Amino acid sequence: MTKLSVNINKLATLRNSRGGNVPNLVKSAQDIEGFGAQGITVHPRPDERHIKYQDAHDLAKIVTTEFNIEGNPIPKFVDLVLATKPTQVTLVPDAEDAITSNAGWDTKKHRSFLVDVIQTFKSAGIRTSIFVDPNKTMVEGAAETGTDRIELYTESYAKAYAEGNHNGIKPFTEAAEVAQKVGLGINAGHDLSLDNIKFFKDHIPGLLEVSIGHALICESIYLGLENVINMYIHRLQ
Numbered sequence: 001m002t003k004l005s006v007n008i009n010k011l012a013t014l015r016n017s018r019g020g021n022v023p024n025l026v027k028s029a030q031d032i033e034g035f036g037a038q039g040i041t042v043h044p045r046p047d048e049r050h051i052k053y054q055d056a057h058d059l060a061k062i063v064t065t066e067f068n069i070e071g072n073p074i075p076k077f078v079d080l081v082l083a084t085k086p087t088q089v090t091l092v093p094d095a096e097d098a099i100t101s102n103a104g105w106d107t108k109k110h111r112s113f114l115v116d117v118i119q120t121f122k123s124a125g126i127r128t129s130i131f132v133d134p135n136k137t138m139v140e141g142a143a144e145t146g147t148d149r150i151e152l153y154t155e156s157y158a159k160a161y162a163e164g165n166h167n168g169i170k171p172f173t174e175a176a177e178v179a180q181k182v183g184l185g186i187n188a189g190h191d192l193s194l195d196n197i198k199f200f201k202d203h204i205p206g207l208l209e210v211s212i213g214h215a216l217i218c219e220s221i222y223l224g225l226e227n228v229i230n231m232y233i234h235r236l237q
């Protein structure tokens, strides 16, 4: 079975746009779990443009499924993860000014840095995953860092699939086969959606978990519109 971890960054974006606490992230996470999701993901960025560091503390107290914190392991992120002790930390090499994550780790170049930081998290009992492109060398390099899992960066697959090109899955299937050979668990994420998730799942052996945020929240808004508009109309009669 592949677990669904819902990334709630976008709910925080919405909340922050008005100040205040609507939508309430803690209640949303509890409801998302109640609706069947098997995990909650957050990706606090250094500027706290959506998830605030305090959100990670608050969520750590109430998430009963798998709590996954993603981010670039700068010192204050490392401290946050060690203080909140999520089920999993996913290391992402994103620049401070990146709009969203846009590349996986160069696991060869950053090997010794990754070995150290992964050891720090694993010693604290936190499962580790590192964000990588679907590239054989990078996946083999990931195995040398001591990480438990990799997260395959799926943007290129999602883009190709949206353009009707199903060959975009090939490097991901190959990367997953390499990961299985070297004993790494496999997660995936970025731009996965209701449209592309089934084909992805069907072609990735051993897919343990997907984290999905942007599309899932957009789909929820769109698929909820009719219901909510009808509720307003009913109250206005």
Ligand SMILES: CC(=O)[C@@H](O)[C@H](O)COP(=O)(O)O
Binding pocket: 007, 009, 010, 042, 043, 045, 070, 092, 099, 100, 101, 131, 189, 190, 191, 213
């Ligand atoms: C790591 C990853 O793939 C990202 O998709 C990320 O978690 C989303 O971050 P933003 O919500 O800031 O775009």
Ligand SMILES: NCC(=O)COP(=O)(O)O
Binding pocket: 007, 041, 070, 151, 188, 189, 190, 191, 192, 211, 212, 213, 214, 215, 216
């Ligand atoms: N790790 C990927 C993630 O958490 C969500 O990415 P996206 O669905 O917001 O692109």
